[in-house]
Amino acid sequence: MSRRKLQNRLKLKKVEPVHGEQFNDLLRYVFQVTNSDLQTFGWENREIEKSKLPVLKHADVLGWFDGDKLISQLAVYPFQVNMFGRIYEMGGLTGVGTYPEYANMGLMNKLMLQALSHMRERKQSISYLYPYSIPYYRRKGWEIISNKISYEVRDTQLPKPKAVPGNVERVAIDHPHIRHIYERFALHNHGAMLRNDLAWEEYLRWDLDEMIAAIYYDGRDQPTGYLLYWVAEEVFHVKEMVHIDEEARIGLWNFISAHFSMITKVKGDIYKNEPLAFLLEDGDITETIAPYYMARIVDLPLFIEQYPFRPPGEDRKLVWKVDDPLLDWNQGTFVLTVNAAGEGKLVKGNQAASAVTTDIQTLTTMLMGYKRPSYLARIGRIQAEEEAIDLLEQLIRREKPYFSDYF
Known part of the structure; x- marks a missing residue:
């Protein structure tokens, strides 16, 4: 069949929950997620399909169909971000993929134009995405807007404990104080996501069962910082450290340093322009910087x-x-x-x-x-x-x- 005839039979329409299995299959194919990968994270096919249902119900998911077969897709999440203290509606672009036999037909370009038109109608004046190809998304109007600094600290370089009036408590990963702290933090940090339920679900979706949460409470028993982490093979992995003030930052690092006998190093990421090395007595640590998210103005x-x-x-x-x-x-x-x-x-x-x-x-x-x-x-x-x-x-x-x- 000629490509012209093939293109003529394709239809662009909304992807509904009934297409959940096809949505999941296309994502797995494009991003090469294997059964072994899923087992590593403790996920089964049924659970993944179930986890994606909120996406298909609450996001704007568009796709090209060849008959009843979903062959190209993207999703736009309804999010909000803090822009220098102003709250903006943001369209989070994700789930972008096309089966290779349908590539180079301009399908994704038309999907993006439709998705951006929908964002404009919903007053989402900016869009964020994680780029799997920076050159590709630059050609579509997105640009790098944030960095990720990955660090590795040896056990001998951990900061010495400093006296603070509060203390750290390990809690359940869904403890309400975690969301409370993050909301305060996001409202004071330009560019940050104001996480709704869907955003929290996406943020924690692929985490290991061993993930642990710890909250710092100040001298007045107010929650002012938290840590999401896990320990594996003598490495303390920091998923996220959020603190409202310097006291909470010190208190959380005191907690990490208390694991000295259990670990050989600490690994994590920083998403602000604040390298960790300057804050440590022994600042001769490994830090690498890489571009992280991209954004584009929609309207x-x-x-x-x-x-x-x-x-x-x-x-x-x-x-x-x-x-x-x-x-x-x-x-x-x-x-x-x-x-x-x-x-x-x-x-x-x-x-x-x-x-x-x-x-x-x-x-x-x-x-x-x-x-x-x-x-x-x-x-x-x-x-x-x-x-x-x-x-x-x-x-x-x-x-x-x-x-x-x-x-």
Whole structure:
């Protein structure tokens, strides 16, 4: 059969719970998840299908069908993120995959365009994803916005215990204080996910049964930090350490150091621009940095309307020429006006010789604070007069995104 005839019989439609087994089979094939992998994590096929039902019920899942067979798909989760203290609706893109015999037919491009259109309708002005191919998603308008620093600390390098007024208690993994602490933390960390039930389920989905939770309670018995971890083969694995203040951070590291006789090293990840080495007396530890999540602005005018610029003290104006590889509503020339209080407005504007010229990828990483305007101009990702770059430096807050979730 010719590819043209094959394409003509394919249909794009919503993936429903009744397609759960096919949804799961396509994910397993594309991401090469074997039965052995599933057994390692204690999952059976039935359990995986059941675990994905909330996704198919609550997410926007789209797919191409060849007759009754699901052959290409993606899912968009309804999430929220903290953007410099403002809460944004975010579309979390995941479950992206196409069977190889249907590749190079433009199916995923059309799925993404449909998904982004749905995000715009739902006022999800930004989208996050974990990239299995950074170049591929860059071509679709996403850009890197966060890092992951992986560390390894030998037992002899563990910090010496310091006196703190509180104490650590080991608790059940679903203890309500864990969610309470994380919510407080997320509301004070730019870029962070505000985890709803679906987000928590995704975050903990593939964890081993041996996962343990520990909470730090301060001198007033208030929960101010927690640790999710497991110990295996003399290695203390930190999945997540969240602390509201420095006292809780010290208290949690005291708890880790108390395992000195049981372990040879501690391994974990940090999702902020704060290398661990500086905080340790023996800072000669192994740390590796890698790009983590990507994001793209879905609806540029709405994103700007919500965005908290640094108050310039007087009304300021810029002209942007923006290129978007997928979305025509983000494409063209815009006039950005920021009032004295830092409130922005973006409208389609005229051509201007002094415009800031860039693409949606670069605009996303700049407005999220991952890379500064002056740096992006220096490497050629922004073309603008020096005066315009200086103004952007004044308007955009200096805080890099934190994002520790995975979906």
